[in-house]
Amino acid sequence: MSLEKRSLSFYFLAAFFGLFILFLYGPMLVIFLLSLQGPEGGLTFPMKGFSLYWINSVFQQQRIGSFAEPFQRSIILGLIVMLVTVAVTVMAGLAFRNRFLGSRSLFYLTISSLIVPSILISFGILVIFSQLGLPTEWYTSALGGHLTWTIPFGFLIILGIFNRFNPAYEEAARDLGAGDVQTFWEVVFPLILPSLVGVGLFGFTLSYDEFNRTALITGSDNTLPLEIFGMTTNVTSPALYALGTLTTIFSFSVMAIALFAIQFFSRRQQQ
Numbered sequence: 001m002s003l004e005k006r007s008l009s010f011y012f013l014a015a016f017f018g019l020f021i022l023f024l025y026g027p028m029l030v031i032f033l034l035s036l037q038g039p040e041g042g043l044t045f046p047m048k049g050f051s052l053y054w055i056n057s058v059f060q061q062q063r064i065g066s067f068a069e070p071f072q073r074s075i076i077l078g079l080i081v082m083l084v085t086v087a088v089t090v091m092a093g094l095a096f097r098n099r100f101l102g103s104r105s106l107f108y109l110t111i112s113s114l115i116v117p118s119i120l121i122s123f124g125i126l127v128i129f130s131q132l133g134l135p136t137e138w139y140t141s142a143l144g145g146h147l148t149w150t151i152p153f154g155f156l157i158i159l160g161i162f163n164r165f166n167p168a169y170e171e172a173a174r175d176l177g178a179g180d181v182q183t184f185w186e187v188v189f190p191l192i193l194p195s196l197v198g199v200g201l202f203g204f205t206l207s208y209d210e211f212n213r214t215a216l217i218t219g220s221d222n223t224l225p226l227e228i229f230g231m232t233t234n235v236t237s238p239a240l241y242a243l244g245t246l247t248t249i250f251s252f253s254v255m256a257i258a259l260f261a262i263q264f265f266s267r268r269q270q271q
Contacts, residue, residue: 118212
């Protein structure tokens with residue numbers, strides 16, 4: 001069987017796509033390679049040796065700053081944001097299934113945070129906390145800043161989920177004598193659970209690497225993105241690249257766990 005002859009446009013588009021992939025993942029590959037240098041390695045090529053020295057040094061005290069505690073704060077903050085985002089957006093989605101007075105205005109007010117510059121959100125929260133005499137901390141003011149970013153996105157996703165939801169399942173449960181609370185937990189929640197895993201993952205990842213909405217309101221304790229930014233303004237080491245390698249592996253691991261959870265809950269629905 002003769003192979004199908006490709007047109008010139010096919011090779012042109014294939015080359016363009018290859019360049020796009022190289023542009024997208026090339027910097028990541030460079031970071032990976034530079035993080036695997038020996039103890040004498042620097043911030044640029046050529047590489048000096050090959051070892052896991054800088055990978056091991058990530059969790060040790062650095063010449064300027066540290067990674068371990070900011071990483072823990074970012075993880076904890078991301079998990080809190082994830083849980084709050086899922087809870088608030090589900091309740092909002094349930095409320096918006098029916099029209100109520102002011103629903104249109106409340107909808108636009110909710111998503112307006114997405115079009116306001118992030119640094120202005122951070123500055124506004126800083127002003128509010130200053131006027132109230134409250135200290136800015138990563139678990140209070142920074143949490144609020146992240147929620148102004150994750151809740152509008154999660155809210156839009158939840159609206160799409162409920163727009164596709166078949167209300168016949170709820171009607172059948174009520175016909176069998178189930179109340180509203182029982183109907184939600186035993187019928188609605190299991191059906192939307194795979195989608196909620198995606199909403200939670202979205203909220204966590206948005207929080208985990210958020211910088212602008214955190215810049216002015218974390219107080220004295222930095223999250224990981226702020227700590228990395230602070231290190232890039234000073235003389236640092238390939239440990240910064242090693243951190244990028246580890247956080248990338250961590251991000252892909254979280255995505256893999258979320259996809260496994262979505263498939264698991266989806267299979268349970270089909271049984």
